Amino acid sequence: MSPPTRKEVADLHFMDARAKLLDLAAFLDRVDRSSGSDDHRIRGLRLALKVLNEGNKNRVEEILNQWSDPSTEPLEKSDTKAATGVWPKL
């Protein structure tokens, strides 16, 4: 299968991407209207936004790596079962 043209990709996926980008913008506006201290997840999201315009062709991989726990040794114990989406110490 030959690679699609830019127009073909836009025809297929632009409206979906447009809607998701506007949702993200609305989320950040909502955050800015809110009170309270900083949240590591939102900090991680803002850091990831810089990746989007840098022209790297592996943006998803780069963002996922940015949000990942960089340590390599097993934890002695965990006080939670859940993950938050962004490494809390980022």
Place this chain on the structure above:
Amino acid sequence: MRYIEPHGHMVSRTTDDYKAMALAGCAAICEPAFWAGFDRKSADGFYDYFCQLTQHEPARAQKFGIPHYSWLCINPKESEDMGLAREVLALIPDFLNALNVLGIGEIGLNKNTRNELKILEAHIDLAVKYNQLILVHTPHLEDKRKGTRLILDALKNNPKINPGRVIIDHVEEHTFKEVVDQGFWAGITLYPESKASPQRAIDMIETISSQRVWLNSACDWGHSDPLSVPKTALEMKRRGHTVQAIDNLIFGNPVQFLSQSNKFIRPEII
């Protein structure tokens, strides 16, 4: 269209879901043991669950003409309690002879703790001892990359493990290549919020590998969609992939992996 749902927690789904999956072309379902959303207090709870996976659920699926297979383990979310975990591990051998059990799974890590790792290694030993296929759950979100690497190391540390008989599930863009490059199979899970969307899944298939990989919905009691595999097939079709390429991914690949168990019967479809 024909497809296999190689990872679905059907005990959490409705009968209407079975009907919708049958109508969409689902030819077989595989159900790994998992976390119920709360911690079970005793091994007796797991005994009942294993009976459900090996007796009740196959009968439920059969009402819609869908063969049902299962995998057994204690999920990593409950393996922090090593006493309970070892009691549950002791139950598993008696269930391995059930006609629908394909292997040990979904084992793995959740928060990447030392206790989780010890129970993962015990599951790997069990699979080796009884010559079982292995289905591995990799951790969620920020814990996935580290956990995937710890899991791959644990598997490679056992010289009797054949990577071609192990599937590492829930891979994403930052873990997929590492898994397949080391000879393991990879599973891409399609979730509405976490893990992969249909679009990202097909991006990975196009740019990383279409071999040694399957797609699954991992539908359970959380945000999930039991029809996400056929919906992703539609995404492939919209992009112009051939019918053969789509069939290879959603039917041929899982058949190839699962057929390594002599209990798996290549499904016929209408």
